Structures are given as C-alpha cells and as structure tokens.
Amino acid sequence: MSSSPLGPLSSLSLTHVVYDSSSHVSLALALVTLSPILLMACYASLSVYTRELLIINMWAGQLANEGFNWVLKQIFREERPETSRGDGYGFPSSHSQYMGYFSAFLVVHFLTRHRFPNHPSWAQIVHRAILCSGLLAWAGIVCYSRYALATLIR
Template sequence: MDLIPQQLKAVTLTHVRYRPGDQLGHFLAWISLVPVFISLGGFVSHFLFRRELQGIFFGIGLVISQFINEFIKTSVEQARPETCTLLEACDSHGWPSSHSQFMFFFATYFSLMGCKGIGFWFLLVRLLGVLLVRVGSGW
C-alpha cells in the first residue's frame, strides 16, 4: 500500500484538485464551479434588469475589497504556514485571508444598511445609553 500521497493538480479558481492526466477529474473539477458561475450570472442579471443602486454599490464594493486584499497581500508578502505544502496551497501569500476580507466587507456593508434602515441617530442614542449604563454600573 502506497503511503505517499500522489501529487494532485488544482483548478486555481477555487482550488479543486484532480490527478494530472485524469480527463474526467479535470472535467468534474470545472463542473464543480457551475454554482459559482450561476451565482455570478444571477448577480450580473440583477444589475442589468433591476438597476438598483444598492446592488451595484455592493458589487463595486466587493471588487474594491478584493483589490485592496490583493494590494495588501503583495505589499506585506506574509508567507503561508509550512503545512501549506501538504495541502498544495502555497501558490499565494497567506495574509490577509480573502475569506476574512469578504466577511468583513459583507458584515460592515449590511451593518451600515441596518443603521440606515433603523436610523443612525436611533442607533447612536441606543449605543450611548448602553455605554452610560455600563459606565454607571462600573462605579
């Protein structure tokens, strides 16, 4: 029994791996990206047919966030952990994480949308009230 794992090749878009020379594996690696392409098509068609500024700004924000992420990665050049060779994922720099950057943008965007929906002043007054109660209870 062979204990050394065979080297796998990856579709770099989402790092789906397959054995080199395996035509079916290569095809299925790309087929696994169909939900991504469907989502992207839905996003683009939403822009084209609805023409809502909120969706357009969300898309622009995603692109800007990704550019900022790539700029920071190439500027800092933080190496990935040494275990990346086992996962065959050493093809880019490690920090900042694209997933973390996306989640930060997503959470910030929808938090600001929530502030807009309930009113900034209402949120500010509630926050100040909570801070006053916290400071008052500490004394």
C-alpha cells in the first residue's frame, strides 16, 4: 500500500482495485467497478436455472464482447499506469465495455421487445424510461469509476 495526497491507498485483495481508503466515495466507486464480475455470475445462474434463449444469447454476446475487447487491446496496446498492479493492456477498459454491452442489449430489448403484462400504455412508457435510465446510469457510473480510480493512482 502506498500513500497519496488523498490518503493511504488500499487494494480489494483478489481484484486489484486500488482506491483511497480515506474516502467513502472512492470505496463506492471501487465496489461499483466490480459489478461486471457479479453480472457474469448472474448470467451463468440465470442461464442454467431458466434456460431462456434471451439470457443465453445475451451471455454469449457478452463473451463475444470480451473477445472483441481483447482484440482491441492488442490493436491499441495502451499500457496501464506505472503504479497499476494489473497485467495486460489498460485500454479499452474491460469493465466499461462490459457495462456498455450489458446496458445497450437491455435498453434495446426493453424498447423493442419487452412488454409489461397488465400495464396500460402510459405505465409501459414509465417503466421503460426508469429501467433504461437506470441501466445507462449504472454503465456511466462504472465508466466514471474506471476513470476516477485510474486517475487516483497516477
């Protein structure tokens, strides 16, 4: 653990997410940045439990997106900051791209395919607006967390 002008830095042990341990906001961003890891477990559980083609397609697309992210990293070859403890290239952010795909898939699904049963049309619109806004905000916060936490260690 090294020190910064903001306070001592801590690492979430298995994840190598470095954050300012004196800041609750920094801890919240470190936890939010880990949400893609939790989503992968959700994909696996839902795929096995429900066997719904939508979930399986979404999961397969997410895995293909991870492969695409690896290809982009090989093309750009952007090094991580010197003080970073991670391996491999740092750009584009796997976490941000993961959440971008997740949010885009569900926003398109909610806007084009999903219908809320027994809801009047105005309630359908409100539900879609709330869900889509929440998904986009979540993705945006994960992207911001990657930027803020990377800036912290520079």
